[in-house]
Amino acid sequence: MAPGYQPPAPEEKEQYVRELFDRIAENYDAMNQVMSAGQWERWHREFVKQTHFRPGDHILDVACGTGDLTLLDAAQVAPGxxxxxxxxxxxxxxxxxRRVAASPYRDLITLQVGNAMDLPFPDNTFDGVTMGWxxxxxxxxxxxxxxxxxxxxxxxxxICLEASKPFSRVIRMGFFLYWKTFLPLIDWFVVRAGGKARxxxxxxxxRSLDNYPFPDRLEEMFREAGFTQTDYQLLMLGxxxxHVGTKPAR
Ligand SMILES: C[S@@+](CC[C@H](N)C(=O)[O-])C[C@H]1O[C@@H](n2cnc3c(N)ncnc32)[C@H](O)[C@@H]1O
Structure with a gap:
């Protein structure tokens, strides 16, 4: 399905991912509609239900990409x-x-370079944090x-919205068959990055779910990080x- 493909080694993953998203940025939003078979908005509506943000809140969207969740966050914290x-x-x-500039929330939103593993903010800054995909x-x-x-x-x-590995072995096999057959074809025919491309x-x-934790393990990792009131909701057959979690009040 992906002959000759080597996933990036852990130490080069960050640089690889940065270059990868730089490369697909212009077509990213359109491709999401295609890959999600039109479900993108439905998943995002479910995400919004989980946020519980209020007007006036100060929110961080980690790995915001082209700003989909950032704009949804802004709609909830406006005005103020x-x-x-x-x-x-x-x-x-x-x-x-460009999307933010064309939106009614342009005065509420700032987009900046920053690494999820080394966030450029002081402790105890945000009322809420989101992270999508x-x-x-x-x-x-x-x-x-x-x-x-x-x-x-x-x-x-x-609140963390992400693709997930279904618990059911049968659904997992069907899902991986779809992903691992269909997605590489986009490289060959749309991105023109087949065969020997780095x-x-x-x-x-x-392949990005291969070593990703199952949802119950990810929830456990939330608790190991200190979050309480953890929970997760599965969509689209898992x-x-x-995933949600709360930093305990002092
Ligand atoms: C699939 S996109 C999701 C973008 C956006 N959150 C959305 O909902 O469409 C993944 C994003 O994660 C970013 N990313 C990956 N590793 C990161 C890191 N360590 N720190 C910050 N952003 C990162 C990528 O650059 C990319 O924009």
Missing amino acids: GRVIGVDISEGMLEVGR AMRNVSSIPKTLAEIFRVLKPGGRF IRPYTYLS TVAI
């Missing part, structure tokens, strides 16, 4: 709130800045969770998950 989006890919941020892409989930926990205010909530974006994405 603020949302900062951080991402390691300048290419994704550039597309995001990105936990698979960080080199260390524990470091990312520790950083998010650190920058949340006590009582603040973290970066094969959609082949990488098709191929998408929304």
